[in-house]
Amino acid sequence: MRIRCSHCGERDNGEFSYLGDATLARPDGMEADAAAMYDYVYLRDNLAGEHRELWYHGAGCRAWLVVTRDTRTHTISDVSPARDVARTRRTGEAA
Template sequence: MRIACPHCGPRDVQEFSYLGDATPQRPDGMDATESAMADYVHQRDNPAGSHRELWYHGAGCHAWLVVTRDTRTHAIAAVETMAQARAGAPA
């Protein structure tokens, strides 16, 4: 699998580290219940199909990327920097 890093261009997946699902939102600070924090830390979906994931380009530019990938075929539909993903910018 190759990931098209926005800074370095297409690179082999071995240059990256996978963190996990990019969609969970951290509960709001000290007001979060223990149950909400436990769910945030431990509960993850395992979808078949399109999925947004966090990847770190450790052997390149050291950027955190949001990769939209089909978990069935590993086809990559989009790669965004964290800044683009937070701003809602198209990939």
């Protein structure tokens, strides 16, 4: 599988580390109850199809990326810098 880094261009996935689901919002650790933290850490769906994931380009520019990938075929339809995705979430702008 090859990932097109926003900064470095297309690279082998061996240069990246997979973090997980990019759609989850971490509960506020100081305000969240134990059940909410348990659900966030351990209860994950494993759906087939298009999925947004966090990847870290550790062997390159060290950027965090949000990769939209079909888990059945590994086809990547979009790659965006994670900071841009986070900024869009905070401001409520359309993605």
